[in-house]
Amino acid sequence: MSTSRIEELKKRREMERDKHRVDVRRPNTQIKYALILLGILLFLGVLFARRDELYLWIWPIGILLGFSMERSRFCFAASLRNPFTLGTTGLLKAVIVSLMISSVGFFVLQQLSIGGETYLVEELPGMIRPFGIHTVIGGLMFGLGMVVAGGCASGTLMRVGEGFTLQIFVLGGFIMGAVVAGLWHEDFWRNLLFHGGWTVYLPDFVGFYPALFLQLSILGILYILVNQIKLKV
C-alpha cells in the first residue's frame, strides 16, 4: 500500500528512532513495565473481588475491552462523525455489528432474569427508561460535545491511558457533569424536562423472539445500506 519512496523514508525513520533509543538508553521493549503493571492489576483485582464477587468478572472483562479498543483504534465518536465529514463508514459498520451482538446478549440476560411469567419493565437488565424531549436534547448535547471534545466516554478513557493529555480535561469535564447534573441537580432536571415519557419495550408488543428477530433484521438492513452508501460517495 506504499511506494518505494515511502518505504525508504519509513526505514530511515525507524533506524533513527532505534538509534535514538540506544543513545538515551531506553529499551526497545517495555517488558519490565508490563510485568509491574500486570502485578498491580492483579492486586487491585483481588482487592475489588473481596468487596464484591462481581468484580472478579467485571475487572478482567473491562481491562480486555479497553485493551482491544485501544489496539484496534476503535472510536464511537469517529464512527458517527466520519460518514458526514469524510464519507468513510468502516467504523459505523463496526458499531452496527457490535449493536447486533449486544442485542443477542441482552436478550439472553433478560430471558434469564425473568424466569416466571410477569415482569416489570423497569427492573429488567438494560436500563429501559421512558423517552421524551429529554432524550432528544441529551442526544444533541452529547453529539455536539463529543465531536468538540474529540471522543466520547470510552474513547476518552482509552486515550487518557495512552497518554493523550488533552483528554484528561475532557475526563474532568465529564466527571463534573455526571456528578453535578446527574447527582446533585437530578431532581431539578427531572422536573424540568422529563415530561410524559413513554417507555417502549418491544417484547411487550410482539413477544420476545419476534422482537429479537425484528431488531436484528433492522440492524442488518442498516448495515447493508451503510455498505452501499460507502460505494457511492
Added chain:
Amino acid sequence: MKEIYLDCMYEVCPIPLIKASKELKKMEIGDLLIMKTDHNCSITNVIEWVEKQKLKMDYVEIDEGEWEIYIEKT
C-alpha cells in the same frame, strides 16, 4: 517532489485529517506529506480515507503514543 511537513501534535480527532486533506488538495503529483500526530483515532481515520482516495501511505511509531504518517500523492 517536495516534502511537506505537517505538525498535528496534540490536536483532536477531525483536525489532523482536515488539515491533511487541505494540504493534499494543494499538493501536486509526486509530493510527499509527512504528518506528525499523537492521536490514535486519527491514524485509523487517515488510513481509511487514504484508501478511499486511492493514495499510497504508511506510518511509523516514533515514540510511545506518537506517530508519523507518510502520504504520497500519485
